[in-house]
Amino acid sequence: MAERVAITGVGLVTPIGSGYEEFSNALRAGRSGVGRITAFDSAGLDTRIAAEVRNGATDLAQWVEPTKAVKLMSRATLFAVAAAGMARRHARLGRDAVSPRRLGVVVGAGGMGPTDLDLLATQAGAAIDAARENGNDRWDIPAFARIFAQRTNPVATLRGLPNLAAAHVAIQHDAQGPNSTITTACCAGTQAIGEGLRLLQRGDADVVLAGGADAGVNPVAVLGFSLLGTLSRRNGEPDKASRPFDRERDGFVIGEGAGFVVLEREDFARARGAPVLVELAGFGASCDAYRITDERPDAEGAAHAIRLCLEDGVLSPEDIGYVNAHGTGTRMNDITETRAIRQSLGSRADLVPVSSTKSMIGHLLAAAGAVELIAALIAIQEQFLPPTINLEIADDECDLDYVPNAARPATPDAALSTSFGFGGQNACLAIRRW
């Protein structure tokens, strides 16, 4: 049997707190991190609520050395660097504890784009002035290019590259081993940790910093998802807006943040006396190969990823004591996911508690899976199941035990965390008590 892989540290930047303790306490309390958008003026938008990270830039910048590197980082990258730093500290992995070339990094990240407000403002301003200059409203690329070049600090253009979160994490930790970025949208964080597991199983590294980061509380992402009809419009009651599996759910709430884990091969972790939290036991991934925003109605794509994960972890459905669901709160996801869990876990599905922590933290997009795996890890470590808050009215098509509204004491020995992305990518991770 292959050598086991341990999770020895976790780091978090989320709308309900940073680091293991704060996050764990908020999950136990069932606290919502959703509120009115403060990052920008959302007046007139259909959706004016989000789950924002409240940490200030100075607080996050303490994880960056030298400080000047902060200017090269997007908001998501800064989250990633902070969470990775916390995870390494949590794992008590000292500077010299691992050879730089045996330290890898895998990050789930969002796509390219002007998601940071200052760059977006510069681009929009240049486009407007270019049109104004010509006295018409045509998209005049030469004029735009000239104005944009005058106004744009070259530094800002670097922030949008999706691979730079992984690069900055590597620089901070002198991680000279394999370094990759996964951009499978809402599934990215889960896949990043899964691919980190594979790096270790292949023997390509001794330690991997793996996780996801995203910062979707910006006008481009909010408008985009809003136009697609996926966002909740419950603007009047922000803390009630994210209500996965509830009959009155009307879409997801965008969140932001990062989650990172330190993964180590068992012999390496043992040799250095690492504080092992849980075993990262299995990983499964699949694609619906069906439609971009519709899931397969038979839920077989998602179910396949869950089955692959169980098989990979040599787990049976009976071993699973908790599932942290993707549970976005869109009409379709919650129904399809319920089916996928039934199909993959069989009769066990009636007995396994399934909850969506998105009810509290919103949808962290590329970071979602990483943060949610950590929520499942906390369930095993702290012996309680995080609740699905705002679950007030049952939906006939969502008929599992969703741990409604209050955390529940429990001692799961193994747990799953699922993620499904636009585009049809599905992934599932399994963790097991060490």
Added chain:
Amino acid sequence: MPGDSALVNGRRLEELVREIVAEVLVISVEEARPGAALVRDLGAESIDFMDLVFRLEDALETRIPYTRWQRFLEVRLAGADLSAAITPEVVQLFATEEIERASG
């Protein structure tokens, strides 16, 4: 040096350059002392030079010809003379007719 006495909006050019260097490298104005080498003493990397040129151009409402700052960058990056005092050298970049035009 020629740049030292140049005035921009009534301020000494060197003072302004030190402030901007400090901003770019996130250090104090005292650390951005005249004679400090950006690379060796202050830890600058190539992207910081891009940042510096952009901010200086912005502050001085002028443009440094591409060929000029490109040459300046190449020298720095090749590490040909890491001990060179960059702050006055940056001042030098601007100590020409363009500055006079901008400040006049």
